[in-house]
Amino acid sequence: MDSVFSFCFALLIAPLFPAVIQKVKAWFGGRQGPPLLINYYTLFKLVQKGSVYSTSTSFIFKIGPMISAAAALLLLLFFPFAGAEPLFSFQGDVIVLFYLIGLGRFFTILAALDTASPFEGMGTAREAFFSSLTEPTIFTILFLFFKVSGSLSFAGFFSGPTPVALVGEFGAVILLAAVALYTVMLTENSRVPVDDPATHLELTMIHEVMILDHSGPDLAMIEAGAWSKLLFYCSFIASIIWFPRFDNFLLNTILFYVVVTLIYVSIGVVESITARYRMNLVPKFILNSFALMFFVIILTIEFAQ
Secondary structure: OHHHHHHHHHHHHOOHHHHHHHHHHHHHOOOOOOOOOHHHHHHHHHHOOOOOOOOOOOHHHHHHHHHHHHHHHHHHHHOOHHHOOOOOOOOOHHHHHHHHHHHHHHHHHHHHHOOOOHHHHHHHHHHHHHHHHHHHHHHHHHHHHHHHHOOOOHHHHHHOOOOOOOOOOOHHHHHHHHHHHHHHHHHHOOOOOOOOOOOOOOOOOOHHHHOOOOOHHHHHHHHHHHHHHHHHHHHHHHHHHOOOOOOOHHHHHHHHHHHHHHHHHHHHHHHHHOOOOOOOOHHHHHHHHHHHHHHHHHHHHHHHO
């Protein structure tokens, strides 16, 4: 029952947190900002509209949003929110799920290329290149967590005999891994300083330019999938930070989402005080996380000896 509630609550609250980022950015700019429920209004408005399809597109353009949204939904099904057992879990699910993220991105890229738009082609090239740079960091992090917990599932990471947490023998290297994972989160979700979700200039957009031709329910699925993926990454980091857990499930849930909210607030702060990097500097920013994880793995192997 706790697992079903955790999944349903995460699915319901995923659109709320990005509005927290907008509120923080508005506060830094001396503005009131949009209401916290703005994304729910946006989804409701989009599903009431019809989708518009260009004559140059094929069925790929139509199935792209569905596959990307389904991949993000599967992430929430396998993640142990607030320490509760996920609805589904198996040994090695972390590898499958990160490849599912890649599958969702792949079909989003195909849908963008299917429009035959040069601007969207430019955005897909950047998206594919930057996301490929995060893969070494992601799998190095998974290798570290496997060394710590002895498991290759999200449930095993955080509920096994030696959970991945800042408190413990490997706390120092896990802290560095959390920093690297934060960098991956900003990259994978097209946030500043890699991309600016608030921009409307095609020459500088990455993710937003890829979905320019989507509308109605298709755009709603893309947005819902993006919000779910961002919640997954923030929950991943929060599960590393948040410790200990209590016997009260409601208290665990409240404390967990407090930490998640603070991570969203930190994203808003980063986007308020940091400018977007020039395109030639973005790969260096991403690869810094891999260099950090390479150093972490060396330390871990040295301590293990």
